[in-house]
Amino acid sequence: MTDPQADAAALATLVAVARRLDAAARIVPAADDALLSAVVATATVVLDAQAASIAVHDPIGDRLVFVASAGPSSGDVVGLDIDAAAGIAGYAFTTGQQLAVADVAADPRFDRSVADATGYVPGSILATPLVDAEGTVGVLEILDRRGGTFTLRDLEVAGALAREATIVLRTRRHAGDAAALLRGALVALAAGDRGETGPSGLDEAAIDALVSDATSGLSTDPDDPTWRLADQIARMREVDPDSVGLVADWLDVLLRRRGADSRRPGS
């Protein structure tokens, strides 16, 4: 048997953690996306290549989904997905083996699914698997090296960049796992061990509302003033990080004043 009071306290703590994580994610948005973009941009500069992209494996659909790219048509490739077992990228992903090929544009048998979607047909491709001790998470593709074919040094550099991208993606996956775990814990605690109703007598609809509220923010309404504030803080961090401290001081004053007001008789 569980202690309903302890459950309620744990529930309140988890809700607070979820809200804080959600607010933090809003205020420092998608740092991992920026890192992945930096990796592909670096790849094009260091390897003197026309374009580069990173595709991540989606285990549910068993597809490789492009999440970052640099070079011509780079905006078009992000969001595209390809067969995880086909083509040069698929080979690198399924075998964990780095592979470069040239003359693909001249070969009518080249898998053109991505080329057709973006209008960019590469002449040469270097595909490097994104691997670590836990497995393979995706592929780094570098396209069209200027002034010749890919060299041994290029393979090494691509391997080092792939390692960086892998760390970013693994961290993102762990963050996703942590969010899923948090959600699971919230559901379990809210439901208690009695199935339909929890320790505080919540029915399923109430549990859903609670979990949704805790894991997707204070409000699902993007126009909620709280999120407007979070977004403003996020923007402020970009243009003037010093002012964030000033705003925090203002908020302190505001909240202290509000606390004083609420203690005043008749308020």
Next chain:
Amino acid sequence: MDAAVPAWSEAFASGSAGRLVRDGPLGRLSRDEVFGDADGAGVVVAVIDSGVDADHPAVLGHVARRLRVDVDGDAVRVVDDESAGDLVGHGTACAGIIAGIAPAARLVSIRVLGADNRGKGRAVAAAVDWAIEEGIEVVNLSLSSRSEAMFGVFHDLADRAYFANVLLVCAANNVPGPSYPSLFAAVLSVAAHDIADPDVWFYNPSPPVEFGAFGVDVDVPWRDGGRIRATGNSFAAPHLAGQAARLRSRHPAATPFEVKALLAATANPTP
């Protein structure tokens, strides 16, 4: 593993080959004496990969048998399938390199990639197990497993192959991390060098990768009768699988360690 570990090909890159200098017990042996005019006759080489396009002009008449690995839940089976063509082009490339070096060797393609098994470690392990049971002389493995769970399985397979005189020739990975069985001592591991000559190979006395062979911008047969220029350790391994087939055809009783010793003693001196 240490993030600073260099890519394995670095040992064989132009300019860094000085570290390969070594005064081995066999000294340098003459290739003419060791290989003669051996062409791989009487030797079977298995290509565990994406399948082989047996009608490709580069391998036409060389492919004796084609199989595929089926993974169905816990069951893994190796079955004959003469229609098991090449899903990528990679297996045909490896087969073409071997056929070019050891033209009289008979090739057996075991396809481990595909919609169902996706090159899973279990599929590769089943293919290696089959090759051991069949007593295949040389096995080219231009792929490996990164699953820690497969460490023990591949370690046992590598030892079994070694004692059964089945030589596993494995492409090393160019990125650090687990890679089975390519980094086991019982196999012949290969990384790429960039000297455009299929007859140039180096021995590296600093493991884990023991041999370097041509693997940069190699003109290889590809899917559907085409050709492509490809780079990777994948294309270095079959160069030495071909040479190993020649050795086994001239010295049928040679064991894996003797083949490795002869390949080391006939390796090119460092540039």
